[in-house]
Amino acid sequence: MEAPFVDWLLARLPRDPRLEVPPGDDAAVLRPPAGRRTVVTVDLLTEGVDFLLGGDTTPERVGHKALAVNLSDLAAMGARPEAAVVAVALPRLSAAAIGAGLYAGLAPLAARFGVTIAGGDTNTWDGPLVISVTAIGSVPPGAAWRRDGARPGDLLVVTGACGGSLLGRHLDVEPRCREALEIAARFPVHAAIDISDGLSLDLARMMHASAARGIVDLSRVPIHPDAVRRSRLDADGTSPLDHALSDGEDFELLLALPPAAALALVIDPPIGLMPVIFGEVTAGEGLVARSADGTIEPLQPRGWLHDGT
Ligand SMILES: [Mg+2]
Structure with a gap:
């Protein structure tokens, strides 16, 4: 992806004290919350499989959903959202517009739930839009909700x-x-x-x-x-x-x-x-x-x- 789009993106990412090294380096460095476990989840959305762009299905709504489904998985673990990294493959023809749209959908949700965008990767290609978000949360030791704990009588x-x-x-x-x-x-x-x-x-x-x-x-x-x-x-x-x-x-x-x-x-x-x-x-x-x-x-x-x- 051309440098201007990445620069545009980096300039927009809010600063966050949880990031010892912010996005823009080879990798970001997160300060983990003291005494808590790190919870990690990833989800992949592919145009043509999970959604079809066009009509009401805008890049903004896809960007929102890509982060939201990950936050829902953190919720299902009883975890507090902390950070996310975002990887996208953008259709070459309208890459910058779609990329900006995804960000416009994702950023307000991240802000509302206290999620810092810690980095990402952007590519363009001749294929459909693909977006993968990895969300990072935290939970006290041993306190994560699991799906294997239901007991007779519950x-x-x-x-x-x-x-x-x-x-x-x-x-x-x-x-x-x-x-x-x-x-x-x-x-x-x-x-x-x-x-x-x-x-x-x-x-x-x-x-x-x-x-x-x-x-x-x-x-x-x-x-x-x-x-x-x-x-x-x-x-x-x-x-x-x-x-x-x-x-x-x-x-x-x-x-x-x-x-x-x-x-x-x-x-x-x-x-x-x-x-x-x-x-x-x-x-x-x-x-x-x-x-x-x-x-x-x-x-x-x-x-x-x-x-x-
Ligand atoms: Mg789930």
Whole structure:
């Protein structure tokens, strides 16, 4: 990439006391927060696979999403966001405009969540837009939330309504970072995962990791209005509940907590959050669906599988 764009970018990056050596050198040097563990996550978004530029899908929204999905993974670990590095391959024809757009989407989100952009790499090529963000967070020793800690007797909580995100919410991801930190400070969370690929699929992953069975109360799954709209647009009769269970890209948190903590969380949640108890953990494996009349049947986890097909 031409030096002017990189210079333009470097001039815009806010200074941050966490950076002993700022971007522009061979590498940045971060001062890790004293007494905390470093949490690292990376995500890759490719035009044509994860999004299509054009119409409402602007470089700004893609830049926002590329950082937001990483921050959601930090939230799912109960971690505080600290820094991010960004690598992009820009389509040659409009490289500078797309690069500036990505930054315009990414920078305000970074500022809101206290993330310092510690560096990156920019290339141009004849292919589609590719953006990869690596986010770095911190957590007290031993305090990271994991997906393998759910125990029989825990209740299952989801932090918001699900389904229909493809109508637009999938681009305007609002990561649950602040809410996660408040919940971590107040409640004993046994297991956590963020809903990227589908409520049922991500819950199945948590149950598999925890060697436990998840019971989903179908009448309690919070259904987003977008899931209802999606269902009306469907020719195949997919129900709003099915959309809520399988659409993905909701980026809500799915938590397993002891019953008293789960009840306290839904009664007095972090401001702006509407968590719902939608099931429980029991001995066994896999997922089952419980209907309002108590009938139980197997629940096939469904959602977005990243197999490139
Ligand atoms: Mg995740």
